[in-house]
Amino acid sequence: xxxxxxxxxxxxxxxxxxxxxxxxxxxxxxxxxxxxxxxxxxxxxxxxxxxxxxxxxxxxxxxxxxxxxxxxxxxxxxxxxxxxxxxxxxxxxxxxxxxxxxxxxxxxxxxxxxxxxxxxxxxxxxxxxxxxxxxxxxxxxxxxxxxxxxxxxxxxxxxxxxxx
Amino acid sequence: xxxxxxxxxxxxxxxxxxxxxxxxxxxxxxxxxxxxxxxxxxxxxxxxxxxxxxxxxxxxxxxxxxxxxxxxxxxxxxxxxxxxxxxxxxxxxxxxxxxxxxxxxxxxxxxxxxxxxxxxxxxxxxxxxxxxxxxxxxxxxxxxxxxxxxxxxxxxxxxxxxxxxxxxxxxxxxxxxxxxxxxxxxxxxxxxxxxxxxxxxxxxxxxxxxxxxxxxxxxxxxxxxxxxxxxxxxxxxxxxxxxxxxxxxxxxxxxxxxxxxxxxxxxxxxxxxxxxxxxxxxxxxxxxxxxxxxxxx
Numbered sequence: 001x002x003x004x005x006x007x008x009x010x011x012x013x014x015x016x017x018x019x020x021x022x023x024x025x026x027x028x029x030x031x032x033x034x035x036x037x038x039x040x041x042x043x044x045x046x047x048x049x050x051x052x053x054x055x056x057x058x059x060x061x062x063x064x065x066x067x068x069x070x071x072x073x074x075x076x077x078x079x080x081x082x083x084x085x086x087x088x089x090x091x092x093x094x095x096x097x098x099x100x101x102x103x104x105x106x107x108x109x110x111x112x113x114x115x116x117x118x119x120x121x122x123x124x125x126x127x128x129x130x131x132x133x134x135x136x137x138x139x140x141x142x143x144x145x146x147x148x149x150x151x152x153x154x155x156x157x158x159x160x161x162x163x164x
Numbered sequence: 165x166x167x168x169x170x171x172x173x174x175x176x177x178x179x180x181x182x183x184x185x186x187x188x189x190x191x192x193x194x195x196x197x198x199x200x201x202x203x204x205x206x207x208x209x210x211x212x213x214x215x216x217x218x219x220x221x222x223x224x225x226x227x228x229x230x231x232x233x234x235x236x237x238x239x240x241x242x243x244x245x246x247x248x249x250x251x252x253x254x255x256x257x258x259x260x261x262x263x264x265x266x267x268x269x270x271x272x273x274x275x276x277x278x279x280x281x282x283x284x285x286x287x288x289x290x291x292x293x294x295x296x297x298x299x300x301x302x303x304x305x306x307x308x309x310x311x312x313x314x315x316x317x318x319x320x321x322x323x324x325x326x327x328x329x330x331x332x333x334x335x336x337x338x339x340x341x342x343x344x345x346x347x348x349x350x351x352x353x354x355x356x357x358x359x360x361x362x363x364x365x366x367x368x369x370x371x372x373x374x375x376x377x378x379x380x381x382x383x384x385x386x387x388x389x390x391x392x393x394x395x396x397x398x399x400x401x402x403x404x405x406x407x408x409x410x411x412x413x414x415x416x417x418x419x420x421x422x423x424x425x426x427x428x429x430x431x432x433x434x435x436x437x438x439x440x441x442x443x444x445x446x447x448x449x450x451x452x453x454x455x456x457x458x459x460x461x
Contacts, residue, residue: 041291044318044330050302051294051319055310067310068244093239125239147242154307 014057017064020114021127022079027070029056036064065145075124078116080109082134082141089119092126093148098141103134115141167359173347180395180425185446189348191228192219193235193246194254194277198284198313200245202226208240221419222254224284244312249277252443252453256389257281259416259455262336264289269334270317271324271341271376274301276308278340283314292317293334295324325375333381341369343390343397346452348445366396370404377409380460385414393444393452395428402440402456403433411458416441418455420448 014036015026029036032045032052039053055067066074075081084092088102098117109115113130126146134140174184193216195202202224206216215230228235235241236248257278262268264287273279273294282292294317296305302321309317320326324339344362347353373388380386390397402424405411413436424440426433443453 044293047320047330049318049320051306051309051317053318054315055306068242069310069313089239093237093242119239123239123243125242147239148237150242150307150311151237154303 023077034059071124075116080113080115082106082115083118093146097139097143100136100140170354182444192251194249195224196312219251225251225254252450256387260387262286266290268292269337270294271339274305276305280312288315294319297323327379335381335384337376337386339376339388341390343392346393348451362394362396384460386458388456390454398454399425399437402437413439414457414459415439416455416457
């Protein structure tokens, strides 16, 4: 069952991914290899490129992880957003959850809502789930994805190359 | 006779008119103009206590004069506002000078410093066809393209000879060749390099160069660069190129660097090799580097 569910999950597409944030507007992305790209010229597609045009998202197991540009799109369009302080931002991109004291602004998100996490400049640095009232001091947003993933992804690959 | 080690290279460089210096390279960033203007980035980093100084011989390069933290992991880096790229390494793209709408062949693309620079110079318009042979270098290349907002690149894994199958001739080609590096680029460099290794590297470069020239349109320009000070990877490769390939050398316009060597260990080379540019660290304050511009005849 779990094996089957994993592969059902791998079929998550861009619109399903964006729907988590209440976004109905979906960029015209196409799966090339294990990533979604937005591109016009199809002439080179048959040669199996690793990267083509604008990178939108990557397939990772049962979920998609957004590229930097799609993350900014989410930051603009998401139904629920929270802004965090510079200290909270730093901890978050290092892979930590968000404490209530780091939240400096929000759009009426409640427990269970999936929120885009923005810094004080309005740049989207990731997203997570609200797990406690945002007014509390404890961990209120569980991190699901943050920008630091870019570096961790590269390090993971290097480690895996070393062991292969 | 030893063909490696610090003394070997010291003597070798002295015979070429250079020398070894214990220079600590300053960290340099290149503003990614696809994401942010230099003015806004400078102000933003200044607010974090980072002091930058413009590097006059680059278009968008700034030396980091003061920073309390690594510039390779902060939000501004992750959002692709800049690329950490040594000053001399920023010059080959400036020399190639691609314009919006060009179709550029980018050989040996990883980790993507010059590919992202090409895209910025082209304002994400036109097309960059990139090749990278080594699979383990692909993730960093893809990560940097994504981070820097590159939208006009198509990346393939493989040797640049595959580009011949595209059935297209390019008017601009960037060949930043894999090389032995230089003593400032790697700790313990002297003990890791030998003349044999350098000669092997030179053979690989010749093969890549030939494949790249095969893809070059008549009158098209190819910029060849290495971060090596070894003549076998630089001037001697250019001598081989003008003797064996349908190319001539054209002047490399750079505000720094010396003319390429035309006398190498007693061998006289074609005078046009002086049109290329050699960067001795003790003169330029950069890492060792070499740039040549070839035009297909």
